[in-house]
Amino acid sequence: MVKAYEEIIDFIAAGSAPSDVIAFQPSDTAKERVADLIHREKTGHLSPDEKAELDHYMQLEHLMRLVKARARKYIVNG
Numbered sequence: 679m680v681k682a683y684e685e686i687i688d689f690i691a692a693g694s695a696p697s698d699v700i701a702f703q704p705s706d707t708a709k710e711r712v713a714d715l716i717h718r719e720k721t722g723h724l725s726p727d728e729k730a731e732l733d734h735y736m737q738l739e740h741l742m743r744l745v746k747a748r749a750r751k752y753i754v755n756g
Contacts, residue, residue: 682711683735686742696749702742 685708694702704712715732718724724732 681731681734682708682715683731683738686735686738690745696752699742699749700746700753702746 682704685704689702712732712735715724715728715735719729719732
C-alpha cells in the first residue's frame with residue numbers, strides 16, 4: 679500500500695515552479711486515506727504503523743502550507 683504522504687514527497691522531489699506549488703492538491707485517494715486514518719485514530723483503531731503514516735502526512739501537510747505561503751511571495755515579488 680502506498681503511504682498517503684508519498685505523493686507530497688514525490689512532488690517536492692520533482693522540483694516545481696512556485697505556481698505549481700500553490701496549485702498542488704493531494705489526490706482524492708490520498709485525501710480518503712487520511713480521512714480514514716483520522717477517523718480510525720479518533721475511534722482507537724489505528725495500528726502503530728498507521729499512526730506513524732498519519733503523523734508523517736500531517737507534518738508534510740504543514741510543511742506544504744508553509745511552502746505555498748513562501749511560493750506566493752515569489753510570485754508577488756517575482
